[in-house]
Amino acid sequence: MTIRLIIVDDDPLVRAGLTFMLGGADDIEIVGEGADGGEVPDLVARCAPDVVLMDIRMPAVDGLTATERLRRTSGAPEVLVLTTFHADEQVVRALRAGAAGFVLKDTPPAEIVTAVRRVAAGDPVLSPAVTRQLMTHVAGGGTEPGFPPGDGAARRRRSAADRLTVLGEREREVALAVGHGRSNAEIAAGLYMSVPTVKAHVSRVLAKLDLNNRVQIALLVHDAGLAGEE
Numbered sequence: 001m002t003i004r005l006i007i008v009d010d011d012p013l014v015r016a017g018l019t020f021m022l023g024g025a026d027d028i029e030i031v032g033e034g035a036d037g038g039e040v041p042d043l044v045a046r047c048a049p050d051v052v053l054m055d056i057r058m059p060a061v062d063g064l065t066a067t068e069r070l071r072r073t074s075g076a077p078e079v080l081v082l083t084t085f086h087a088d089e090q091v092v093r094a095l096r097a098g099a100a101g102f103v104l105k106d107t108p109p110a111e112i113v114t115a116v117r118r119v120a121a122g123d124p125v126l127s128p129a130v131t132r133q134l135m136t137h138v139a140g141g142g143t144e145p146g147f148p149p150g151d152g153a154a155r156r157r158r159s160a161a162d163r164l165t166v167l168g169e170r171e172r173e174v175a176l177a178v179g180h181g182r183s184n185a186e187i188a189a190g191l192y193m194s195v196p197t198v199k200a201h202v203s204r205v206l207a208k209l210d211l212n213n214r215v216q217i218a219l220l221v222h223d224a225g226l227a228g229e230e
Contacts, residue, residue, distance in 0.1 A: 002027055003120040006043050008034040008063070009055040009082065014105070018053065021109045028116060037066030044070065044077060050120045055082045056090050056102075064094050071098030071212060078119045096219055098212035101125025124215045160223035166208050174201040178214050179221030 005028055009015050015033050023030050032047035034040060038061035040052065052070065056063035067079045081094045081102035091102055100119045103112055115125045167175060170191075177187040184198045191198070202214065211217055 002029050003051060003116060004029055004031045004047065004049045005116060006030075006032040006034065006040075006047055006049040006052045006077075008037065008040060008043070008052060008058075008066070010035050010058040011055075014055070014082075018112075022053075022113060022116065025113050025116075028113065037061030037063055040066045040070055049077045051078045051080055051116055053080050053082060053116065056094060057083075062090075064090050064097065067094050067099050068097040078122075080115060080119045080125060092219075095215045098216065100213050101215060122213075124213050156223045157225050160220050161225070163209055163220065164224055164226075167205060171201050171205050171208070174198060175205050175217055175221055176226055178202065178205075178217045179226065181218065 005022060007015050007018050007022075007030060009018070012035070015035075019030050019033065022028050031049055032043045034043050036058050037054070040054070040061075043049075044052070054063040054066060063081060067081070070076050070079060076098075079094075079099040081091065081099045082105055083091055083102050084105050094102070101115065101124045103115045103125060107115075118125050164172065164175065170193075173191055174187060177190060182190070184195050184202070187193075187198045188195045193201075202217075205217060206212070206214075209217070209220065211220070
């Protein structure tokens, strides 16, 4: 299956480099390009992409705002965020909004191609090490929109814990394992179940919690203060 890809970055040289790099893959077709997040809705409507590779920092409508708007729409494509930082507040917010992961702009070309393929297949692009780094950033961060200064972490924890109460016992165990950045195969081995069963549990967790992907499960588990549980 050919992966239909849109590239959105305000730097024409970056767009040209990404187009050259990704266009050489047999299973990836560049179906559109944009220079600003404000162009994304029209590009998606016209080009019907499977994945949007989007810069997080753009002058008019940034990648964060564009991701939040896009992921609220029905049948939205996956979003892979381009950034120059491993873990800053904008990356965390983009992941909360439903981005499937992020790649650094200096990532080797072959790894960016792999990241696009993984996102198109429904797998988040966050290694366990990067997940831990993001979780540490969230834990040490300040306030977020909707939370008063000094009260953000406590209110976020209570809200997240309340949301997780809808899960059954096995669903909760799978959610905690996802929160540790474990793959389906690792979860299956640790919980003595098959990989298809793990996938089914993950799908139910996403549906019950009204989340878009595994990254959001990991963030919710951390918000609830359960990232240290096994």
